[in-house]
Amino acid sequence: MALNTTPGDPAADSYPTLVEAKAYWDSIGRDYSGIADDELEQALRRGTAWLDGTYGARFIGKASTFDQALEWPRQDAVYRGKTLPSNAIPQKVKNAASEAAWREATEPNSLSPDYVPAEGVKQEQVGPLSVTYKDGAGGVADVLPVVTAVDGLLRGLVASKASLNFATAARG
Template sequence: MFYGTLAGALAYHEDRGNVAWSAGTVTDPQREAALLRASEALDGIYGPRFPGKKATRTQERAWPRVGAVDHCADEPIPEGDTPAEIETAAYALALAELQSPGSSTPTLTLGKSVKRQKVGNIEREFFSPAVPITLESLRPVLTAVEDALRCILTPDTSKGGTFTLDRF
């Protein structure tokens, strides 16, 4: 199960001139697979920041939810609804998934990155990160997805939250 519909994804990409989505060489099963991967990635990446809680513990996707709020409108999102913003984000991410399957959830091996390598008499030097590397810091960011979800996501306080700048 994925967010949105094939028809909705087609309309979204046609409106934006994304011809790769409707290319004759792409099949509906490929589009559905891209939508599924995009939906799974949305839940995995953004799920902890979705407001409210899942409507039922056993549901496959993170939406629909109970107690969710649209932060921009300061209005509740009706229980049982999957907001249009979630579908829009899935459509945007699905194009990236169609063009490069797995791009939204890359397999990463956290280890030492080579800074310098010499072949004769074998010499290697590794970077030492000044800031700890986390899985979240290595995930790709698609601004179209971030923009679509901005009113739905709860603020990420681990990134400093928000503040007001007063002028004197």
């Protein structure tokens, strides 16, 4: 099934087209020659879904239409002092989705691994060797990857996590 990359479409499932993703991968030296196009398209769907799930609540502006499937296009989104078009996807978002898709193409489901807290191991011993692992909160956030390449590509298009913790109040 072909990708639907129409901005604002209720059935859209990827930000970049396969041609756009390949152009991005070519520009940074990724070799996708051994991966079938249908596998790359599936990875683009998963990468786009991960991108929206991870960054969607932090994207600048607001969704352009109520029924659009993806978080972009956005309205009232200002980047570098300019209002972005409310009917287009920024190239940086397409590149970030391509970057996420690359990880999914080379290691499927690596961006969204299943995690069962009860199966977590804090310390284990095999014979005389004992290993204690990094102490975390014991939640899903402890196993989710941080993809710094995607963070860098989206800089300026997402609000910081800290800004989501504060609300504004008005006095009447």
